[in-house]
Amino acid sequence: MAIAALGTLLSLTVPATRAEAQRGIPVNVESVPPGATVYLDSPDGAPLGTTPLTAVRVPAGAHTLIFRMPNFEEARLTVTVRRRRETFRAVLRPLGTIEVSAGNEGARGAQVRIDGQVVGGGTLGSLPIRVESLQPGRHQVEISREGYNNFEQWVEVQGGQVVRVTAMLERAAPTTGSILVSADIQGAPIFLDGQPRGATTTVLDDVPAGMHQIEIRPEGEDVQPFSQQVLVQAGQRATVSATLRRAQTAPTTGSIAVITDAPNAEVRINGQPLPLGTFSRDGLAPGNYVVQVIAEGHQPFRREVTVTAGQTTSVDAQLARELGPPGRINIVVANVSGARVTVDGEERTAPFVVNQPEAGTHAVVVRADGYEEVSFTCSTAPGAPAGDACDRTINMQPLAVALRVTLQQEIEGVAVLSIDGRQVGEVPYEGRVPVGDHTFEVSAEGYEPFRRQMLVSHGEGAITIDARLRDSSEEAAAEGTTHSALPIAMNHPMIDASIGWPYLAELRLSIGLHELFDAGFGIRTFGRITEFEGRLRFGGRVLRQLAFGAQARFGGGIGPSSSVGAPDYSEFDGDPTTPGSQPLPNELHQEYRPGVPGEARWDYPVNTAFFSVEGLMSLLLEPLAAVTLWLGIDITSDEYAGSARNSSAYADFNAEGGAICVTDGTELHCDRQDMARFRLGGAVEFVLSPNFNMWFIFEGVLAQTSDHRRMLSGFIGDALDIRIYPRLGITYKF
Secondary structure, eight states: OHHHHHHHHHHHHHHHHHHHHHHOEEEEEEEESSOOEEEESOTTSOOOEESSEEEEEEOSEEEEEEEEOTTBOOEEEEEEEOSTTOEEEEEOOBOEEEEEEESSGGGTTOEEEETTEEOGGGOOOSSOEEEEEEOSEEEEEEEEOTTBOOEEEEEEEOTTOEEEEEEOOOBOOOSEEEEEEEESSTTOEEEETTEEEEESSEEEEEEESEEEEEEEOOOSSSBOOEEEEEEEOTTOEEEEEEOOBOSOSOOOOEEEEEEEOSTTOEEEETTEEOOTTOOEEEEEOSEEEEEEEEOTTBOOEEEEEEEOTTOEEEEEEOOOBOOOSOOOEEEEESSOTTOEEEETTEEEESOEEESSOOSSEEEEEEEOTTBOOEEEEEEOSTTOOGGGBSEEEEOOOBOEEEEEEEESSOOSSOOEEEETTEEEEESSEEEEEESEEEEEEEEOTTEEOEEEEEEEOTTSOOEEEEEOOEEHHHHHHHHOOSSSSSOOOBTOOEEEEEEESSSSEEEEEEEEOSSSEEEEEEEEEOSSOEEEEEEEEEEEEEETTEEEEEEEEEEEEEEEEEEEEOOOOTTOOSOTTSTTSSOOTTSSOOOOOTTOOTTOEEEEEEEEEEEEEEEEEEEEETTTEEEEEEEEEEEEEEEOOBOSSOTTBBOOBOTTSOBOEEEOSSOEEEOOEEEEEEEEEEEEEEEOSSSEEEEEEEEEEEEESSSOOGGGSSSSTTOOOOSEEEEEEEEEEO
16 A cells, blocks of 8 residues: 555656656856846857846756856856756856047048957047957057058957057158149140140149159140150159240240149239239239248248249249147146056156157056056147147046946836936946946836945956836835735735634735825624725825824624523522622623523624724834734624623623613513724734735724623633734735
């Protein structure tokens, strides 16, 4: 028999175990740092979730857990799932970041490569290019732009570190030159190496260095073509002056043509300005002339030229920009004392000042313990743009790590992130947070704030916070209790089920109507009477953990008719017709009525009505428990014929000798028992989960107007109402 029983037990256990293995065994999955996305066996499938994961179901057997997180190296953990609630943990290795920014106009529009690969969409703009998830170690940064010298730098990247590179590009030495072509006839077509390149008089730019053929092919009878070999040198301008008119009557005048690249330039000949935008004058008598060219932001140009009859004298006016005073190096750190400044490999304590440095580009690095490193290039060349100057005041930022905050669900409205009580932006949020101990809070109107305290350490990599905001009523319902002074949340009804004394079973429904009051309905019974109760509760917090309120309860009950007979005076040896002559066993004075047979019985109705008012005070130990005390006044009116000591006999006299029930032998008439009682009670409620509470109530009657409430007496033998009422119950929260 024992073997058969064991076999039956195994047959029941094995299928259950197999079924659990098929649907998965609950395990815990963690990562350092948290916030990693976890995949099971393959990253192509749906993720298990984001760490930390609690009681996530994984099929039994061998598996590979794959952890992925921005700016961290992918981690793979081989596990064997056997036991429930087993914890698997992976440590993610932080990766590095390089941030490249343009230090001058020359670098804007340049192409950025890291380790030979084009990054950031290929073009460096006004915003830095940020490249994440780089393996710790040395990396090559290259910035290039056509017409500029390449920028190259090797950097050492550590895990969790951001290395900033500021690039400044200088124009490359020219590889082309230009040719100024003028003639005594304006508008004649020009050909360079057989290709048309405009008309006289003009400058041909971007001409490769070397020998070139210049041709001018005018149209007309009195003109002749022109051809000349010219040598072009890189960065220089060659000049070609052609005579196209055939020799006829000797001309008596000549002309001057001015070529300049300065914008809005004004040309003056012998002090007389030409109209703005005019750069030539004809009909000039042969002789010497002074040509001036003036343009804002440029040094003035002046040259004396000779005009020959019948020819055009070309003037190539290249204006040099006005240069400011030579720059100096003056690096000041405004917010950190003792910061170290390194310029071109020379380190000093800030401020770093050199009044007459060597003109050119300088590399600057600023370091201080506990602060982000600042590095950039600057220029001390005369006339360098102000944005490139080496006279700078630096505000260093504390060491920080990347921060990303998101929401797990869609919400109505806008969520805001606060760090240490200061709002920093809307969620989703991406930024940086200094190292140290911080409190992160995500809040939105109508939702309970999400809070997390975290110690941020440098080098641990990016921090990801995936916040879930709970609806205020949902949060209140999860932490709500049904017997405290605080009304329950709206839209989240609750049901209480309990056992106790004197009512053996009770069921109550509570519904939130407003943030300040709720209502409820209940039914309870102990066989003799079944009561129906309505309830209205009003209350609120005076402190975060203290609430006061008031509650009104009202209703009535009905029970099966009680069968009562005449009292038994067989053991009474006094004068039974004289109330108060001697106490009887039930401690009431009973009357003996001759002619009433002892076996006579009456069926008498049972019902009650009641009204109660209570004042409540609660200590709210959220989210774990609530402790409540109350003082109440109960007013009851019972229709019940039974005596307090013996429910099978009617009660004839009360303690003061007044008649309760009277009979003429045929019918029985009893007065209702109306009474008032003062009641003191308390409840302890424990929040087991967002859906379940457990609670215990203990009440006692302090005083009452009658000796005993007969409705609650004689239920077990001749026991009186003990006036102490305990209850134990649970709450289900929707």
